[in-house]
Amino acid sequence: MVKKETRLKSLSQGRPKIVQSPRAISSKATRTLIRSHHTLEKQKAAAIAKGDEVKAASIARLIEAQGGIKSYQRASLLGQTSERGGDSSKILLEWLEPVLPALKEQAKKTRIRMLEVGALSTTNACSRSKLFEMERIDLNSQEAGIKQQDFMERPSPEDQKDKFDIISLSLVLNYVPDATGKGDMLIRTLKFLKIQERPKGLAECLPSLFLVLPAPCVMNSRYMDETKLEAIMKSLGYALVKKKLSNKLAYSLWRMESDVVKKTATFKKAEIRSGKDRNNFSIVLR
Missing domain, CATH: 1.20.58 (Methane Monooxygenase Hydroxylase; Chain G, domain 1)
Incomplete structure (x- = not known):
């Protein structure tokens, strides 16, 4: 049971x-x-x-x-x-490098809006790039420029101008205490991303969710692996754009394919791997 x-x-x-x-x-x-x-x-x-x-x-x-x-x-x-593996937003910028000319051109007209959930700094790579209109939130902000706010209690956008082109969840999802809460957070990201006409190249990567997890969450969990994570994200309407696995972290970039939220499949907390040394990271979609 x-x-x-x-x-x-x-x-x-x-x-x-x-x-x-x-x-x-x-x-x-x-x-x-x-x-x-x-x-x-x-x-x-x-x-x-x-x-x-x-x-x-x-x-x-x-x-x-x-x-x-x-x-x-x-x-x-x-x-x-x-020196400890540092700023994960560097990886996001590396992945966006092929479309940097299009990003810079777009930034001259309408800034690319990014919501950074769980922000720790106002000087990370994405902030320094000046390509994005950054909005940073954290549960307990300790720096000017980071709004103290719970993403799960953030008011839903009223129209397109309040939505974002990129949402960053870097080492955030793993802090949600329960599996159902993790699923709810992923579902909620869909409300904050905007679908619109985009220049050639940008449509291949925007709007998107940048997700970073500790590597053991997908490589050593009883209930989660890369295949299941991709199935969960696909059920939400996300398509995998890029992924990278290091010894410590699992990075991935997901493009939201439609602003019509799909009826999600049910994903329960079911064992994939056995073993006493496994962790219990899991995502549940109801």
Whole structure:
């Protein structure tokens, strides 16, 4: 029997906020701290969703004993530095390089709008390129130029001018505490992307969703692999444009093919791989 997933009303119980001025710690210690903190936060969120205040308080004490949110924040910021694998938006710009002339020409007329969910910085590669009209949001903004907002609570666009050409979900989906919430987030991206006439070349890659996940989410999960991820995205009306797998991260760019949202297929939390060393990353579409 599959255990019923618990859901959270807000993403604010998932991805912790980020602060600046991280102290230097080793990459191994960074990974260990992030994994441990992430696991405990998921357990605490599940306890909160079930109304188990005693268990939630107990887990909160364990988190504090490991240094609390500040230690996690330092590790998160170090993971974004160039020496640790850094700015994922560089990959997006590399993929868009063949259409840069068209992008630059388009930018003279109407800026290409990008929504960066879970933004950590206003100076990443896409921001510095000056090709895009950037809108950055994060659950707990720590920098001017990043709006403090939960994507799942962001008002739906009223018309085309409020929509975007690109949405970036870089290391965001994996922070959503439950599998159904992950599916809901992917479904919601469809409301924010705009379909319109585009110059030759741009129509092949826009509008699009730039998705970055930790590599183990698709390479070592009991419930997810590249084939299933592509099937999920296809059911939502996305077509794969580019993908890249590194030792740490799985990058992918998905073009939304229509502004008419398809009736999605049902994807449940079904085991694909067995083994005690697998993680439990999963996406559920109802």
